[in-house]
Amino acid sequence: MKLEKEEYGFDWPPSFDKDTHWRYTHKRKLTDLERVAEWDALNGNYERSEALKKLVRKGVPRKYRVDVWLSISSAGQNMLENKGLYNNLTARCAQKETTDNMKDTSGECVIDVIRRDLLRTFPENPSFKEPVMLNNMQDILSAFCLHRPEIGYCQGLNFIVGTLLLATQSKDGELLPEECFWLLVALVDILPDYHSNKMTCLNNDCLVLNDLIRKTVPQTHSVVSLFGLPLQMFVTKWFVCLFVDVLPFHTVLHVWDTLFYEGNKILFRVAVYEFVLHKKELKKLQDPSGLAMFFRNLFWDNKAWDDFEYMQKVFKKTRKLKRKYIEHKRITKASETEV
Amino acid sequence: MSGRPRQNGPAQAKALQFKLVLLGESAVGKSSLVLRFVKGQFHEYQETTIGAAFLTQTVTVDGVTVKFEIWDTAGQERYHSLAPMYYRGAQAAIIVYDITNRDTFERAKSWVKELDRQARKDIVIALAGNKFDLSNKRMVEVEEGSAYAQEHNLIFMETSAKTGDNVSNVFVEIAKMLPKVEPKPNNNGQTVRIDDNQEAQNGGGPGCCSKN
Numbered sequence: 407m408k409l410e411k412e413e414y415g416f417d418w419p420p421s422f423d424k425d426t427h428w429r430y431t432h433k434r435k436l437t438d439l440e441r442v443a444e445w446d447a448l449n450g451n452y453e454r455s456e457a458l459k460k461l462v463r464k465g466v467p468r469k470y471r472v473d474v475w476l477s478i479s480s481a482g483q484n485m486l487e488n489k490g491l492y493n494n495l496t497a498r499c500a501q502k503e504t505t506d507n508m509k510d511t512s513g514e515c516v517i518d519v520i521r522r523d524l525l526r527t528f529p530e531n532p533s534f535k536e537p538v539m540l541n542n543m544q545d546i547l548s549a550f551c552l553h554r555p556e557i558g559y560c561q562g563l564n565f566i567v568g569t570l571l572l573a574t575q576s577k578d579g580e581l582l583p584e585e586c587f588w589l590l591v592a593l594v595d596i597l598p599d600y601h602s603n604k605m606t607c608l609n610n611d612c613l614v615l616n617d618l619i620r621k622t623v624p625q626t627h628s629v630v631s632l633f634g635l636p637l638q639m640f641v642t643k644w645f646v647c648l649f650v651d652v653l654p655f656h657t658v659l660h661v662w663d664t665l666f667y668e669g670n671k672i673l674f675r676v677a678v679y680e681f682v683l684h685k686k687e688l689k690k691l692q693d694p695s696g697l698a699m700f701f702r703n704l705f706w707d708n709k710a711w712d713d714f715e716y717m718q719k720v721f722k723k724t725r726k727l728k729r730k731y732i733e734h735k736r737i738t739k740a741s742e743t744e745v
Numbered sequence: 746m747s748g749r750p751r752q753n754g755p756a757q758a759k760a761l762q763f764k765l766v767l768l769g770e771s772a773v774g775k776s777s778l779v780l781r782f783v784k785g786q787f788h789e790y791q792e793t794t795i796g797a798a799f800l801t802q803t804v805t806v807d808g809v810t811v812k813f814e815i816w817d818t819a820g821q822e823r824y825h826s827l828a829p830m831y832y833r834g835a836q837a838a839i840i841v842y843d844i845t846n847r848d849t850f851e852r853a854k855s856w857v858k859e860l861d862r863q864a865r866k867d868i869v870i871a872l873a874g875n876k877f878d879l880s881n882k883r884m885v886e887v888e889e890g891s892a893y894a895q896e897h898n899l900i901f902m903e904t905s906a907k908t909g910d911n912v913s914n915v916f917v918e919i920a921k922m923l924p925k926v927e928p929k930p931n932n933n934g935q936t937v938r939i940d941d942n943q944e945a946q947n948g949g950g951p952g953c954c955s956k957n
């Protein structure tokens with residue numbers, strides 16, 4: 407029997423049989439009830455505090471997510487202070503005079519580039535066949551190009567916007583494009599300059615991660631480096647898409663909860679934890695091909711399906727990782743590559 | 746940095762492994778070609794490739810089994826700086842353009858130049874004019890592609906990931922050009938077999954004009 411899709415419209419992993427599936431959904435319902443009760447008690451007060459940080463680390467319930475993301479990031483504030491800007495941007499994107507000047511680095515009109523990727527975003531998810539979903543995606547990405555021309559459109563942002571739209575969609579299916587636009591701006595501001603033209607910050611953070619792995623999970627690092635392949639070949643997508651399409655969808659949202667609250671260090675914590683979590687498998691690998699296959703199949707790995715447990719472990723296993731260290735590494739790596 | 750020695754010494758006579766990279770503008774059909782070759786499938790809406798994707802597939806050419814380790818790369822210009830990581834050390838490359846889009850052909854040419862400068866000297870390169878099924882909307886003539894390929898000593902084919910035309914042939918032609926540790930002298934047994942691939946019978950479809 408083929409199981410229906412999970413709550414956001416994605417396929418269950420093929421390895422999930424009926425039992426695992428039932429156990430998983432059952433457990434999730436219980437954790438969700440618990441989480442919701444805790445968030446109910448806050449009464450919409452999301453002021454920063456140690457207590458709130460702890461709650462966010464346990465994951466924000468689906469029904470509170472939009473409000474929480476808007477208030478713990480700069481998005482809500484920005485949206486208030488720039489009333490009408492999003493509508494103004496999308497209106498301009500509908501004018502030929504504007505779009506004629508919006509070029510991708512290849513010289514092609516960027517709207518065309520965006521349009522081509524719309525149906526190439528989560529094609530297995532039925533929501534991404536719906537015209538209203540696709541139109542909103544195009545609007546947000548185009549508006550973003552106009553708002554942040556120094557970044558423009560970077561492939562991968564389509565997955566980020568798709569994730570935002572799905573995550574913030576109300577129970578009756580209503581989409582919140584303006585909120586998603588500001589959340590996208592907030593996310594890009596939280597990140598180093600990953601998505602802009604030369605992607606130098608992205609390359610740099612991959613190198614930082616490489617050093618982090620060498621320091622914290624040396625056994626796995628020696629395996630990877632034995633094959634002589636740069637780690638970057640495998641982890642680019644982790645940073646560009648913020649783990650979308652790498653981890654299960656609801657786990658990605660949980661990562662983003664903490665990303666919005668705590669900043670981009672969380673990306674390193676999750677990335678390092680992936681190596682900790684898969685230490686055994688990694689050490690067994692025989693050749694570069696096995697290594698590449700390993701990274702490719704991570705998505706179907708069941709270990710990250712229980713997002714609650716997964717994130718608790720991320721924080722526990724990587725608690726020694728300090729923001730200072732990452733910032734220091736970023737500077738040294740950047741100066742090394744400059745030479 | 747040197748890789749661990751490959752475990753395919755002559756004693757085992759195991760599959761020879763070759764690293765192959767796909768390059769070309771976004772949306773020309775790189776991922777679709779790989780999907781067709783590896784799984785015999787085609788998706789009307791193929792997910793955008795971010796960074797790069799890795800797949801493997803084996804072909805048997807003249808009794809020698811060749812395993813391709815395929816790196817399918819992202820096409821958008823800003824991902825360009827990542828490309829050298831994937832073509833470094835590659836023994837083969839397929840540079841893809843879309844026959845219905847002239848700009849993608851120009852982009853393909855610039856990939857050829859880049860590989861000439863920066864890749865292994867003995868790299869085997871194939872130029873694939875993809876979306877052959879859309880030849881009524883063609884913007885690049887076959888002659889043009891094939892002349893360019895001839896001039897630069899590339900294998901050339903027009904392919905369709907959608908219908909499967911010529912897809913496995915590209916890989917087979919590449920496999921033939923790659924150095925074999927144990928060359929089989931008999932050229933009469935042209936038993937080109939593609940493992941796990943429904944497209945095996947697909948022979949040289951229309952638009953096939955492999956050089957050599």
Ligand SMILES: Nc1nc2c(ncn2[C@@H]2O[C@H](COP(=O)(O)OP(=O)(O)O)[C@@H](O)[C@H]2O)c(=O)[nH]1
Pocket residue numbers: 769770771772773774775776777778788789790791792793794820875876877878879904905906907908
């Ligand atoms: N008609 C037709 N469409 C194709 C062919 N190959 C790929 N496509 C379509 O072109 C789009 C881009 O393909 P994709 O493989 O993702 O291109 P990539 O960005 O180069 O990897 C997808 O919608 C494919 O379905 C082909 O041979 N014929």
Ligand SMILES: [Mg+2]
Pocket residue numbers: 775776777792793794817818819
């Ligand atoms: Mg692709």
